[in-house]
Amino acid sequence: MSNDALLNSDDLEHLRRAVSVAAEAREHGNHPFGAIIVTAGGVQLEAENSVLTGSDPTGHAETNLVRLAASVLTPEELASCTLFTSTEPCAMCAGAIYWAGINRVVYALAEGELIAMTAENPSEQTLDLPCREVFARGPRAIEVIGPVLLPEAFAVHEGFWG
Numbered sequence: 001m002s003n004d005a006l007l008n009s010d011d012l013e014h015l016r017r018a019v020s021v022a023a024e025a026r027e028h029g030n031h032p033f034g035a036i037i038v039t040a041g042g043v044q045l046e047a048e049n050s051v052l053t054g055s056d057p058t059g060h061a062e063t064n065l066v067r068l069a070a071s072v073l074t075p076e077e078l079a080s081c082t083l084f085t086s087t088e089p090c091a092m093c094a095g096a097i098y099w100a101g102i103n104r105v106v107y108a109l110a111e112g113e114l115i116a117m118t119a120e121n122p123s124e125q126t127l128d129l130p131c132r133e134v135f136a137r138g139p140r141a142i143e144v145i146g147p148v149l150l151p152e153a154f155a156v157h158e159g160f161w162g
Helices: 009-027 061-072 075-079 090-100 112-119 133-135 151-157
Strands: 036-039 045-046 082-087 102-108 143-145
Touching: 009 036, 009 061, 009 082, 009 102, 009 151, 036 061, 045 061, 061 082, 061 090, 061 151, 090 133, 102 151, 133 143
Parallel strands: 082 102, 102 143
Antiparallel strands: 036 045, 036 082
16 A cells, blocks of 8 residues: 655655665665654654674664664654655564654555565565554554655665575
8 A cells, every 4th residue: 555645745855865875775785775764853864774794684774773863862852753764664673663662654665575576585585564563563653654656666676686
């Protein structure tokens, strides 16, 4: 289910930036995932995937970003944030987002689309668990917008997983 109509032009610009960060992650030798946080006050933080170069299976873009954001933002600021990510947060990242108190997530590529791309690479297995299902298990509502059709979100993965 796409919620593109719920996006404003700033949201789309931020989502495109997250995809650009994913391209940077790939250029740096990592999996092509990127994420940014924007606060109500306009503060912007970003992080890329560092699984390969950091030898850390938890070095997903969203988890790296949550760690960074929690170190510099107050709980109140985190609650007012929107996290924009190139690809739907996995179960681990969704948990980190939930525990950080972030209340809005916007993503481009759906987890199911990623699974289709990585299916033939046995070393890159992912959980087929949409972030909405993870968030629904907690008592706090988190607004989720996505997938958002951005051709560049697909393009950043082209030729990577084969």
